[in-house]
Amino acid sequence: MIKIGIDVGGTNTDAVLLDEADKVIEAIKTHTTKDIQSGINTAVAKILKKSNVDPNDIKQAMLGTTQCTNAIVERKDLARVGVLRLGFPATQSVEPYTEWPDDITRKLSGKFAIVSGGYEFNGETIADLNFQEIKKILLSWKNKIDSVAIIGVFSAINNKQENEVTQLVREVLGPEIPISVSSKIGSLGLITRENATILNSSLYNVIHRVCEGFKGALAEQKVTNASIFICQNDGTLMSTDYAEKYPILTIGSGPTNSIRGASYLVKKKDALVLDIGGTTSDIGVLSNGFPRESSIAETVGGVKTNFRMPDILSVGLGGGSIVRKKSDGTVTVGPDSVGYEIEEKAIVFGGDIITATDIAVKLGMVKIGDSSLTKKINLSLAKKAFETIKGILSEALDKMKTSSQQTNLILVGGGAIIAPLVIEGISQIFKDRYGSVANAIGATIAQISGESEKIYQYDLIPREKALNESKNEATNQAIGAGASKNGIRTVEIEEIPLAYAPNDTVRVKVKVVGQIKG
Template identity: 50%
Template structure:
């Protein structure tokens, strides 16, 4: 019996869905408008793609979703958990309170129960002061019934997480398993405030992730599909529902990474620049060994500065629905506004009254879409100037993402990639593969499962080789927990950076292991 899988990816303009067979051939694909509530758009895409595939529901074994639910919840300040924030760091960190620098409207939601307790460690792993367990018990009883999620952050917990682990044990003892607990050592890197912020955001979106997961599972069941469900995470791999609910923050920015993974699969190219042109924005990322290059900078999410891992993506305010404003003196402005998912209603070629970038390429004969006669009256010289400016804007962004002056392959994906020509400055070649319009959904469907750890180790304890081996094993264990097949794991990323300012020959090691889905996890 043939096994099939569904991949769905939610973009700002469209929700894309594909059905693939065991050999990853595309059996069916669809694009539907992304709905304001996100969920109904997902369900519509799911129904459409299943109906057009003619695949029996019982033969669909896997369903993968890349979603913006968690990002939207933070940005819109909606549907967030009632949380408590516990920082283990008194007396060392009393000068700066949690949520410093966080926008006031978000602080009002998340800052109702904040505590700083005695404890924490030095940068070399020595205990600053003993953990005040009695204070943790007091806090647990105080917040009982008032919160449904708790963020725990301890000073230098990526070096030593003993105090976070003990705090978690106490909280579970008092509050049970109903209250979700997020530990900063499992989410962020060294850097107390940014790691604390990432942990707080993670705790705040647990319910959103759980509701989304349950809704997706139920929508599949309504279609008669009893598949194993996975969510896309922002390193270009998948995680199980349980892992998603524990670390929902890892779903943020999974859309662009799905596009990168899909681009790599469709072209069989492992190192390239990927330009994903959507309806509202264009995302540019870098493929390294078939996975997205990670950002080394702190990242802001909804105005909150964090330091957990994120893909290195540059977004440019240019897409298929970007509005072109013309003035009487033949000057023009490209964006930043966009008609988004209303393109097929508002663009000139579709009978609307708004001039968009899509109208420009149709008027110039570079794309065959809609009714070209509706843009035939536009001045060709002016259109050429607008088009040259559009292309130049993306070429400049492309140049900023490169690490050398050497030309490299560029892969075009996304429905809006019809905007771009087949040659670009700085590109050795421009490739637009088959199924380019749904590369993000394909990337979601074909992705492997991964596990990643980033910790500071003392090389003096075990020696370099054994320490790196230990780190690899830890990453592989994370991948297995996330749903990977233990017999099909490979290390896809390894980085070790000596830290001169720490004792014990300290080194920060980051390892990512990835593998195919575990066959025995079928529902």
């Protein structure tokens, strides 16, 4: 069985083919295009031609993409969302879209209603639902919204009201309307969970275009026997059907793929990972083979959320970063970059802009392009630029370390050529010849995951029963995302006591992973 993995980044689209033993058959790197289907089509065509692999032999296809992230950041192709918060009168003082940037609120229609409903932290009802009230609101939104976001107060404890309102929305607005419910998306914290749910609802059009574009590109290249999967931001996969329900889970999947790919390439489960691209460098932490999850609320496109995200630090340094000498003699590198135009604008390719790649060539660190063209770069400038690069990376890596002890570093990405061989605080640097396409490899080797996060009161429900319930919920989620029922294993159990709540209240989080079905 052969697998193909594709990662669409801002600068490059990478593709790899792996055999049944997950050994790399071939790997290629092409430029990303505005139209996702044509870019993927080009990458698939090139790798099939280079490898001579029969398209009929490819049984699994995986895609990692930044399209959903870009849509939020650029405010493009977002759906109009109607927001139903079940929390009147308890939450009326803080309305939905509070602290959102005005431009994205306008794009999403800004339509919301706070209606009767919600639960207390102990599961007691704040207020009963008023179905006539909700129906009237939905009818007023007809043909004015494309999707609905439903958020209930403390729905992590009890999502009964969210489910009832979901059924009513389908009855009023039709069975095909996309609906997001907060208990399936965010964590504790009403406003940040609500924000994540609204963003998820806004991305249905984007993810549908991505999935259809991926399927179309594969079909055009006669790859018709493959099961198709989309990468999640925890280093695992989901089916296209599941992705169309939870598109927000793709946000942050690019750096995550690189971390998983780095782990696979150098056979390390615990290390720092530095992925240097054309424009930015992403730093993550490998913990037991998976990316460390962020413990703080993450901001996406100016909107604070609390859904699952990898702990990633990004800095404006890449292979295409522009080098400048300031009037005081200091040298800066980035954060602006020539990006995908590096082969036209960098000195070594006949251009007139000094980039970080030119510095690496000038100092003899790598052979790319025409090294003789770097004669026009002053050696002193090159050395100062290199020290700047070294300082940026060293400072960023220090921020991601959990202790003052030296640690291992895995270096990947197409821009890894600009990195120094010795970095302060790093005991050993690991590289691999396929490191430039680690993101695509990470996409290809991924498993299917499921996750449950709920609040239990151990005085009212035995701990063992609560854990089993959470494991079952996570397992069912993994199966729904495309995992085989056999061989699902638990990789993480987290129990956090909530000191402010009675009855030995604990937040329980369980994560499971399994192999792809079939």
